[in-house]
Amino acid sequence: MTRTVSWNFDELLRLGREAGQSLQAEGQTGQLQQAASLLKTVGAAKSAVTGNPFVSVQMITQATVDLHKTVETERTRRAEIEADRQAALARIEATRCLIHEYMTRTFDERRGTLDRMFLSLEEAQVSGNDALAQQLLGSIVDVVKTSPFRDLASFKKSYEDPEFTLDL
Known part of the structure; x- marks a missing residue:
């Protein structure tokens, strides 16, 4: 068949x-x-x-x-x-968080430093210590002239180093 x-x-x-x-x-x-x-x-x-x-x-x-x-x-x-996409996004987010924390701490530190300097300047003016007041004004100007963003470039370079550790 x-x-x-x-x-x-x-x-x-x-x-x-x-x-x-x-x-x-x-x-x-x-x-x-x-x-x-x-x-x-x-x-x-x-x-x-x-x-x-x-x-x-x-x-x-x-x-x-x-x-x-x-x-x-x-x-x-x-x-x-x-x-791979998820891993890259996680790395980007971790870097973003780290830079945000770095900048927050840097600005907090600057704020504290400037607050102490202005208090000292006020005390120097009240006590009539013109030499100390002039020195403090110079220091305040120096702190204000330096940008925390300039340090970010060196921080980025350090961050790319596999041996880099950040102490917070």
């Missing part, structure tokens, strides 16, 4: 084209390339069906297996990219 297997290759080609358009719309280039390879295989199988239909089935099956392997590979790549 002989069975006749009928393949509608035109329908397979149409479905493959639709799948390719769907993959293209999703931006999945690796899967899109594999779908194009599958379409070529189906086209070759259509022309080879007159010779041996089992060869055609083998070709389609192999192309389908290859497609699934590519899908898994692309899925793994996307997961790796997402993991």
Whole structure:
């Protein structure tokens, strides 16, 4: 008893084209390339069906297996990219927090220093010690002239050193 297997290759080609358009719309280039390879295989199988239909089935099956392997590979790549993205975001957030803390402490320190200097200046004026008042004014001007942002460049350079530790 002989069975006749009928393949509608035109329908397979149409479905493959639709799948390719769907993959293209999703931006999945690796899967899109594999779908194009599958379409070529189906086209070759259509022309080879007159010779041996089992060869055609083998070709389609192999192309389908290859497609699934590519899908898994692309899925793994996307997961790796997402993991790298999350790690980079965590590093950026940690750096942001560290710089924020550094700047907050720097400005707090400057505020404390300036407050003490102004109190001392006031005491020097009340006591009539003009030499001390002049020295304190010079020190206040020096503190105000220096920017804490200038120190940030050296802090950044130190932070990039793997051996760097920050004592808070």
